[in-house]
Amino acid sequence: MFDGRLKASMLAVCVAAAALFGAGVAKADPVSLNVVDVAGNLQLTQKAFEAFKAKNPNLISNITYTNAPAPQLPGKIKAMQAAGRADIDLVLTGTDALAAGIEQNLWMKLLPDQSAALPGVLDKYAPGPRKMQELAQGYGLEVSYMPxxxxxxxxxxxxxxxxxxxxxxxxxxxxxxxxxxxxxxxxxxxxxxxxxxxxxxxxxxxxxxxxxxxxxxxxxxxxxxxxxxxxxxxxxxxxxxxxxxxxxxxxxxxxxxxxxxxxxxxxxxxxxxxxxxxxxxxDAHYMVVPKGVSKEKLAVLLKLMNFMLEPQQQAMTYDDGYFYPGPAVSGVTLAMAPKQSQDVIAKYGRPEYAKWLAQYxxxxxxxxxxxxxxxxxxxxxxxxxxxx
Incomplete structure (x- = not known):
């Protein structure tokens, strides 16, 4: 009798614990991301964003892409934040809107605040891009680079x-x-x-x-x-x-x-x-996150940023020469880029660029x-x- 009551009691405790811990680790629903590009960066990176979504259907259900002029974006985000809305999850920007957003305190601090989710990220950058990363002051991550x-x-x-x-x-x-x-x-x-x-x-x-x-x-x-x-x-x-x-x-x-x-x-x-x-x-392009983005979306965005700095994705930034050369991380060569990119650079690149880049x-x-x-x-x- 006693053993039966004890077993029943222990079973009840186990069921309650399973329910409690199960609720704690329940998988969140996939999120929908709104990405705004004010630098033309999607020309270099949209295929990589889509590759991440395809590989992670449990994390992302949809990505919406919007292009906008850089000078108009800070005012729009400031108004959005004042209204308590978070309509934009990720911004792809050059140094222009990056600077305006830092000055107006619009961006979420990524480093060192989120460094645990971005392990060794600064060590990935090549020397030139590493100096450009310093301009972000921790408020963004460089995704492409151009001298x-x-x-x-x-x-x-x-x-x-x-x-x-x-x-x-x-x-x-x-x-x-x-x-x-x-x-x-x-x-x-x-x-x-x-x-x-x-x-x-x-x-x-x-x-x-x-x-x-x-x-x-x-x-x-x-x-x-x-x-x-x-x-x-x-x-x-x-x-x-x-x-x-x-x-x-x-x-x-x-x-x-x-x-x-x-x-x-x-x-x-x-x-x-x-x-x-x-x-x-x-010059460089950066990934920045406006303040107000939810914790659930931020967790996904940090995984996405890590993915975008992997060599395979970085090789895509050679693109059709739009932000030549493109890659920001070390060790990514033109030979690693898609064949179309290699063909474009071979035909439309300038041999004098190598000389000038070294000379000045x-x-x-x-x-x-x-x-x-x-x-x-x-x-x-x-x-x-x-x-x-």
């Missing part, structure tokens, strides 16, 4: 002798008004690379201080403004006008040179020219607060002088 520019791209049929210095560029522009164009730096990789590269080319007193250290740069841009017809809102419009023959010259970066020619937007025989004694201003020094873009200040000053003193 960008600034470079000059031109139609050789219209420009037999391309400029080699900013002074020669200005002289050419004044002699050919309306034929040089570049996009608003706050929403253009080539535009902001040109903006941040000029202080090094012109010998300004402090290339890291756009407000007090760029006297020569701002004077140059105001002079250049007299022969630039207008500033498109993004780089795609610039390349379209260049390809159609409306313009003969623009400023560019490695990826925006290769990819539009590979896509047939710009003729394949258009050329690039480095500035004499240039300094490369490197490299620097990181401005830190967040200084970059935002530079964009605002350009918008106020340069861009506002022309119709957008």
């Amino acid at each position: 960008a520019g600034p470079l000059i791209e031109y139609n050789p049929a219209k420009v037999p002798k391309p400029p080699h210095t900013p002074q020669e560029l200005l002289a050419w522009c004044k002699a050919n008004p309306g034929k040089l164009i570049y996009a608003r730096p706050a929403n253009s990789g080539p535009g902001r690379t040109f903006l941040m590269g000029l202080p090094y080319l012109l010998g300004d007193k402090n290339p890291q201080d756009p407000i007090n250290g760029w006297d020569k740069t701002w004077a140059f841009l105001k002079e250049l403004n007299t022969c630039v017809p207008y500033y498109p809102g993004g780089t795609s419009a610039v390349m379209k006008e260049l390809g159609e023959g409306t313009r003969d010259m623009t400023v560019t970066v490695t990826g925006w040179d290769i990819n539009p020619r590979a896509l047939g937007i710009v003729p394949a025989d258009f050329r690039v020219q480095a500035f004499d004694n240039m300094t490369w201003v490197n 020094p490299h620097v990181q873009p401005l830190p967040a607060q200084a970059m935002v200040a530079a964009f605002q000053k350009w918008d106020r003193e340069i861009g506002s002088q022309k119709s957008q």
Whole structure:
């Protein structure tokens, strides 16, 4: 009798414990993710995102992708957070919206806060990308890398002798008004690379201080403004006008040179020219998480970020040269990329890039607060002088 009661009691305890612990480890339902791209990064990474979803149907039910202009995103997220909503789960951004979001305290701190779920992540980056990762200040993870520019791209049929210095560029522009164009730096990789590269080319007193250290740069841009017809809102419009023959010259970066020619937007025989004694201003794309994302989604996002930094996924970022070369982690070579990527780089890449990348020094873009200040000053003193 006693044994029976004891067994029954123990059985009841076991059932209760099983129910309790079972509830604690119950698998969460798959989540739906909303990814917003303000850098054109999905061109490099969407296939990898879809590969993660396919491999992990227990984690992700659906991924929605949206493209948006970088300058508009911080305000949208700030309003969303003020309303207590979390409509965006992951943002793919260049240094522009990354900087604006850091300044406005929009992004979730990933490192060191989530370092347990991102083991050894910083050790994965190659030396150049590792320095670019520092710009994220722990608020994002770099997913692709490009030693960008600034470079000059031109139609050789219209420009037999391309400029080699900013002074020669200005002289050419004044002699050919309306034929040089570049996009608003706050929403253009080539535009902001040109903006941040000029202080090094012109010998300004402090290339890291756009407000007090760029006297020569701002004077140059105001002079250049007299022969630039207008500033498109993004780089795609610039390349379209260049390809159609409306313009003969623009400023560019490695990826925006290769990819539009590979896509047939710009003729394949258009050329690039480095500035004499240039300094490369490197660029990168980052994965950032807006504040307010649920714990359930964050757990999945951290797994996804780890996946995106694996060599196989990183090799996909060679793409069609859009963000050349692309990979941010060590040891990922073009031979590991899809055959289409290898073919595109073989046909549309530039042999001179290897020489220039080794010949000239490299620097990181401005830190967040200084970059935002530079964009605002350009918008106020340069861009506002022309119709957008």
